[in-house]
Amino acid sequence: xxxxxxxxxxxxxxxxxxxxxxxxxxxxxxxxxxxxxxxxxxxxxxxxxxxxxxxxxxxxxxxxxxxxxxxxxxxxxxxxxxxxxxxxxxxxxxxxxxxxxxxxxxxxxxxxxxxxxxxxxxxxxxxxxxxxxxxxxxxxxxxxxxxxxxxxxxxxxxxxxxxxxxxxxxxxxxxxxxxxxxxxxxxxxxxxxxxxxxxxxxxxxxxxxxxxxxxxxxxxxxxxxxxx
Amino acid sequence: xxxxxxxxxxxxxxxxxxxxxxxxxxxxxxxxxxxxxxxxxxxxxxxxxxxxxxxxxxxxxxxxxxxxxxxxxxxxxxxxxxxxxxxxxxxxx
Numbered sequence: 001x002x003x004x005x006x007x008x009x010x011x012x013x014x015x016x017x018x019x020x021x022x023x024x025x026x027x028x029x030x031x032x033x034x035x036x037x038x039x040x041x042x043x044x045x046x047x048x049x050x051x052x053x054x055x056x057x058x059x060x061x062x063x064x065x066x067x068x069x070x071x072x073x074x075x076x077x078x079x080x081x082x083x084x085x086x087x088x089x090x091x092x093x094x095x096x097x098x099x100x101x102x103x104x105x106x107x108x109x110x111x112x113x114x115x116x117x118x119x120x121x122x123x124x125x126x127x128x129x130x131x132x133x134x135x136x137x138x139x140x141x142x143x144x145x146x147x148x149x150x151x152x153x154x155x156x157x158x159x160x161x162x163x164x165x166x167x168x169x170x171x172x173x174x175x176x177x178x179x180x181x182x183x184x185x186x187x188x189x190x191x192x193x194x195x196x197x198x199x200x201x202x203x204x205x206x207x208x209x210x211x212x213x214x215x216x217x218x219x220x221x222x223x224x225x226x227x228x
Numbered sequence: 229x230x231x232x233x234x235x236x237x238x239x240x241x242x243x244x245x246x247x248x249x250x251x252x253x254x255x256x257x258x259x260x261x262x263x264x265x266x267x268x269x270x271x272x273x274x275x276x277x278x279x280x281x282x283x284x285x286x287x288x289x290x291x292x293x294x295x296x297x298x299x300x301x302x303x304x305x306x307x308x309x310x311x312x313x314x315x316x317x318x319x320x321x
Contacts (some may be wrong), residue, residue: 004274006274038232040318047310049242065258099277176269179264213234214313
C-alpha cells in the first residue's frame with residue numbers, strides 16, 4: 001500500500017502532508033504525556049519487529065502478495081499516539097533508504113497506514129472491549145479493527161489515487177474498488193494474525209496491552225486486562 | 229536479565245527470524261498497488277534515489293546473504309531510531 005512518487009497529484013500530496021502534520025503534532029504532544037519509561041523498550045522493539053515483518057510477503061488472491069502492516073498491534077500495545085510515531089519511523093526508513101513509498105507521497109502513506117491504520121483499529125477495539133467486557137471482546141475487536149483498518153486505509157489510498165486526475169487516469173470508484181477488493185483479503189489476514197498475537201500477549205504479558213490505559217476519557221471506565 | 233532487556237532480546241530474535249523468512253521463503257513482493265497502477269497504466273517518477281532500492285544492495289541483487297545482512301542492519305537501525313524517539317519524547321515530558 002506504499003504509494004510511490006508520481007502516483008498522486010501535487011495538490012493531494014500537500015493536503016495529505018497537512019493532514020498528517022495535524023496528527024503528528026497531536027500524537028507527539030499526547031505521547032509525551034502517556035509514554036512511560038517501561039514503554040520505550042517496547043515501542044523500540046515493536047517498531048523494529050514490524051519493520052522486519054514487512055519484509056515477509058505472503059501470497060493472496062489475484063497473484064499479488066501482502067505483508068503485515070502492524071498498525072493494529074501497535075495501537076493495542078502502545079496506544080495510537082506512540083503507534084503513529086512508530087509507523088512514521090518505519091515508513092520514513094522504508095522511503096529514504098529503500099524507495100518503498102515516495103517522498104512526495106509520504107504524508108499520504110502516513111495518513112493511510114499510520115493514522116487510519118492505527119486509530120481505526122484502536123477505536124474499534126476499544127468499543128468491542130467496552131461492549132463485551134471480556135477477553136473475547138478484545139480479540140473480536142482486534143480482528144475487526146485490523147480488518148476495517150486495512151480496508152479503510154486501502155479505500156483512502158484509492159480515493160487519493162482516484163482524485164489525482166493528472167497522475168492517475170481513472171476515476172475514484174474504479175481506484176477505490178480495485179484497492180478495496182484486494183485489501184479486504186489482506187485485512188482478513190492481518191485480523192487473524194493480530195488476534196493470534198494479542199491472544200498470546202494476553203496469556204504471557206497482559207501488562208503490555210496498553211489499550212485501557214490510553215483510552216479517551218469520554219469513553220468512560222474500561223475493564224483492564226487483569227480484570228477480564 | 230530484567231524484563232526490558234528480555235523483551236528487547238526476544239524482539240530482536242523474532243525480528244531476525246522475520247528477516248530470514250522474508251529473504252529466503254517469502255521474498256517475492258507483488259504489491260497490490262503496483263499491480264493496480266500497472267493495470268491502469270500509471271508509472272512511478274521518483275524524486276529521490278534510495279541507496280538500497282527494493283531492499284537489495286546495487287550489484288548484489290538476488291544475493292540472499294546480502295539481503296539478510298541489510299534486513300538485520302536496518303532492523304537494528306529502526307530499533308535505535310525508535311528508542312531515541314521514545315527517549316526524546318520522555319525527556320520533554
